[in-house]
Amino acid sequence: MTSIPLKSHYTAVVVGGGQAGLSASYYLGRAGIDHVVFEKKTAAHKWKTERWDAFCLVTPNYQCLLPDHPYDGADPHGFMVKDEIVAYLDRFIDKVKAPIVEQTEVRLVERKGGGFRVETSAGTVTADSVILATSLYADPFIPRAGARLPETILQVHTADYRNPQSLPDGAVMVVGSGQSGCQIAEDLHLAGRKVHLVTGNAPRCARFYRGRDVVDWLTEIGQYEITIADDGMEKKKHDTNHYLTGRDGGRDIDLRQFALEGMALYGRMETVSGGRMIFRPNLRQNLDEADRVYNGINALIDRHIAAKGIEAPPPSVYQPVWEPQTETGELDLAAAGITSVIWATGFTPDWSFAALPIFDGTGYPVQRRGVTGLPGIYVLGLPWLWTWGSGRFLGVAKDAEYVIDHLAGFVADRADVPRRATAC
Numbered sequence: 001m002t003s004i005p006l007k008s009h010y011t012a013v014v015v016g017g018g019q020a021g022l023s024a025s026y027y028l029g030r031a032g033i034d035h036v037v038f039e040k041k042t043a044a045h046k047w048k049t050e051r052w053d054a055f056c057l058v059t060p061n062y063q064c065l066l067p068d069h070p071y072d073g074a075d076p077h078g079f080m081v082k083d084e085i086v087a088y089l090d091r092f093i094d095k096v097k098a099p100i101v102e103q104t105e106v107r108l109v110e111r112k113g114g115g116f117r118v119e120t121s122a123g124t125v126t127a128d129s130v131i132l133a134t135s136l137y138a139d140p141f142i143p144r145a146g147a148r149l150p151e152t153i154l155q156v157h158t159a160d161y162r163n164p165q166s167l168p169d170g171a172v173m174v175v176g177s178g179q180s181g182c183q184i185a186e187d188l189h190l191a192g193r194k195v196h197l198v199t200g201n202a203p204r205c206a207r208f209y210r211g212r213d214v215v216d217w218l219t220e221i222g223q224y225e226i227t228i229a230d231d232g233m234e235k236k237k238h239d240t241n242h243y244l245t246g247r248d249g250g251r252d253i254d255l256r257q258f259a260l261e262g263m264a265l266y267g268r269m270e271t272v273s274g275g276r277m278i279f280r281p282n283l284r285q286n287l288d289e290a291d292r293v294y295n296g297i298n299a300l301i302d303r304h305i306a307a308k309g310i311e312a313p314p315p316s317v318y319q320p321v322w323e324p325q326t327e328t329g330e331l332d333l334a335a336a337g338i339t340s341v342i343w344a345t346g347f348t349p350d351w352s353f354a355a356l357p358i359f360d361g362t363g364y365p366v367q368r369r370g371v372t373g374l375p376g377i378y379v380l381g382l383p384w385l386w387t388w389g390s391g392r393f394l395g396v397a398k399d400a401e402y403v404i405d406h407l408a409g410f411v412a413d414r415a416d417v418p419r420r421a422t423a424c
Ligand SMILES: Cc1cc2nc3c(=O)[nH]c(=O)nc-3n(C[C@H](O)[C@H](O)[C@H](O)COP(=O)(O)OP(=O)(O)OC[C@H]3O[C@@H](n4cnc5c(N)ncnc54)[C@H](O)[C@@H]3O)c2cc1C
Pocket: 015, 016, 017, 018, 019, 020, 021, 038, 039, 040, 041, 042, 043, 044, 045, 046, 047, 056, 057, 058, 059, 104, 105, 106, 107, 133, 134, 135, 136, 137, 138, 180, 353, 380, 381, 382, 391, 392, 393, 394
């Protein structure tokens, strides 16, 4: 645990010591702005404690662009595994030398006078400005139906899943087919476990197409420069990520292929009742929709290749290798030999410490590129805060630089106020 003596007042307080909070600290330090980072556990701990053993990046290494800390390893087009990601972050932590106070939870941020009062588990400070960098992935979300599962079944959220050996013998039900659910289903499937997978509406994307990683094509096309302020983009901020993997050098995740190999697939989970899981009859629709997005992204790349006259291997359209013959309405979990359920149902944010008038009716902070309507309050690290990369290694640095530039102007203006008053 880092221990630095707390001052009574800071120009800036950063809440959260993940990659977003540390990026903010980097630019605050560079601007010479006195600040402190409060982290309720340890710096960047999520990458160390909430990822499974076989975890690897889905985004290519060259998209790791933390401030002054681009990926500089030997495999820019590869996908770092968990230990490599942790080492990359540890080097960043060493470089930033943030004034971070670990194991210290911020319990309340409220307006006080012209600034803010920040109550923490280590004491209370005041601040001219506060940056909220606690992400949308604060708490694992488990549907209430989980409480109705038989007690004999082990329940694990993806944040706590480690490896197939850590689960009891027997079949495994994975609920959720987003990036984590699909990758964990694959992890178990490759280990020879019988996997049942409840699908949702997550789209999918090819790993490689026409000779290159799809991310390379999308970079060239300019997809990662599109901002939330561009036409029709506002709804993007709640979109589910595409499923694909960086495992073993990267490949597609094709649930239809898994089904051919013995994985059991279902439509969306409705509820749990009497030891049975009940499903919506929409497996076919979920698979079709994921493939539609997959083929749509490839078609975008086709148009780019044609428009630019690029030489590339020929185009192709994904043809389903398996179709569901029926929609399973319910499953008796014990009869199917299921001994564990993995909840790949995402996370919920926790802004309960922020007693600030910045949230919309859904609890989402209203802001433009991290600058809220409440002077002195900023947000960082959310998906689509500004671009697709905002909640990732790709875009957090640019957003942090923008936010700290704004904050520097704000505190300079505040410092000017008494001087002007005196002059009058
Ligand atoms: C399974 C998974 C896979 C991902 N894969 C990729 C990928 O391939 N490529 C990529 O670029 N990105 C990926 N991401 C997305 C992203 O890079 C991470 O979510 C990243 O951890 C977000 O960083 P952050 O700093 O915004 O938030 P976090 O890492 O969540 O950090 C927030 C910090 O705030 C602290 N905190 C919360 N509340 C308080 C409080 N009240 N007081 C003090 N501290 C508090 C928390 O302890 C935490 O350390 C993935 C995310 C997940 C979940």
